[in-house]
Amino acid sequence: MKCPVCNYKETKVVDSRLSSEGCSIRRRRECLKCEKRFTTYEYVEQVPLMVVKNDGRRQAFDRSKILSGIVKACEKRPISMEKMEEFTSEIERTLQKKYDREASSKDVGELVMLKLATLDDVAYVRFASVYRQFRDVNEFMSELSGILGKGKVKKK
Numbered sequence: 001m002k003c004p005v006c007n008y009k010e011t012k013v014v015d016s017r018l019s020s021e022g023c024s025i026r027r028r029r030e031c032l033k034c035e036k037r038f039t040t041y042e043y044v045e046q047v048p049l050m051v052v053k054n055d056g057r058r059q060a061f062d063r064s065k066i067l068s069g070i071v072k073a074c075e076k077r078p079i080s081m082e083k084m085e086e087f088t089s090e091i092e093r094t095l096q097k098k099y100d101r102e103a104s105s106k107d108v109g110e111l112v113m114l115k116l117a118t119l120d121d122v123a124y125v126r127f128a129s130v131y132r133q134f135r136d137v138n139e140f141m142s143e144l145s146g147i148l149g150k151g152k153v154k155k156k
């Protein structure tokens, strides 16, 4: 596993633990050259879920894309990286349970939005506004109020 900072190939594992559900192993690694610490996960390989885009093209589900979207949405919010990683795994598990091999990119986006609404209100609004940026604002607002109306947003 290459260091994400300096690309050096030798790292050591400084911590290793099983996730609470017992289906993944989280390892903290340290680069032997620059000493940067980073996290890797080990999972059982599963049949990849394909995401069908609006134009009909298919792409394998990419959890790192979801995670980076969540990280952006949660910027400066009191949410730990660990929490965001768990959150991403939860999204992935839900998609794999709910869909057989294929989900539309809309399904994925909607699921992330709905789940974010239960995690953090600010992150939810940020994600929703980015997710919808190429669509009509009125459409966004009506869908947003539709979601809010269903009582999916946890009130603080």
Ligand SMILES: [Zn+2]
Pocket: 003, 004, 005, 006, 007, 008, 031, 032, 033, 034, 035, 036
């Ligand atoms: Zn390094």
